[in-house]
Amino acid sequence: MTATLHESLFYTESRTRKKSRMRSILRALRTAFPAPACALQHDDPFQLLVATILSAQCTDERVNMVTPALFARYPTPEVMAEARQEDIAEIIRSTGFFQNKSRNIKACCAAIVEKHGGKVPSTMEELTALPGVGRKTANVVLGNAFGVPGFPVDTHVRRITNLLEFTDSDNPEIIERQLCEIIPEKDWTDASHLFILHGRTTCIARRPKCDECGIGKWCPSQRV
Numbered sequence: 001m002t003a004t005l006h007e008s009l010f011y012t013e014s015r016t017r018k019k020s021r022m023r024s025i026l027r028a029l030r031t032a033f034p035a036p037a038c039a040l041q042h043d044d045p046f047q048l049l050v051a052t053i054l055s056a057q058c059t060d061e062r063v064n065m066v067t068p069a070l071f072a073r074y075p076t077p078e079v080m081a082e083a084r085q086e087d088i089a090e091i092i093r094s095t096g097f098f099q100n101k102s103r104n105i106k107a108c109c110a111a112i113v114e115k116h117g118g119k120v121p122s123t124m125e126e127l128t129a130l131p132g133v134g135r136k137t138a139n140v141v142l143g144n145a146f147g148v149p150g151f152p153v154d155t156h157v158r159r160i161t162n163l164l165e166f167t168d169s170d171n172p173e174i175i176e177r178q179l180c181e182i183i184p185e186k187d188w189t190d191a192s193h194l195f196i197l198h199g200r201t202t203c204i205a206r207r208p209k210c211d212e213c214g215i216g217k218w219c220p221s222q223r224v
């Protein structure tokens, strides 16, 4: 992903040095963002799961604008599973891809009711078996609703970890595996939040603010 003239640090840096560089970066990001948290508003695992499905190709701010009305009308998986798909679609229209998303949300809630007694399951295997739930969504729910360490790889995480040359891949599953090898498990969820916050504020796609970047000294892609 990263166009560099040098050989990527991903290949030249030892595992020990990668871990140490990552530790320094996360420490600096924690100073900049002392309370990293999921930006999707939610009160329970069900709401977080639905909000995360809605966040595909959409900003968290936009999702937060539609979820209060959605959950007021459909407060549980049971009620959502019984809803008409077109009614869900109408409420979530502004998040984009609303036909697919409404179909997935309804089917997902039906599966939660049918297979899990109306409770959102708390394992990667069970979550990813639900309609419309991929690994990234499952990791968001595991980490933020159940306290189970997970490493969601979204577009910011993918871009920044490529720029930092901690990965040589564009594939979220491969990136997740490579990052989990150099970050302690207890830090996975926070690390994902920190990279997302850094991507929104500083390392912005196509116009990264390298001159004011707090992790620039550890970044092989720094442009100054």
Ligand code: SF4
Pocket (backbone or CB within 6 Å): 160, 163, 202, 203, 204, 208, 209, 210, 213, 214, 215, 216, 219, 220, 221, 222, 223
């Ligand atoms: S130095 Fe530039 S490219 Fe590297 S992380 Fe910071 S903003 Fe992104």
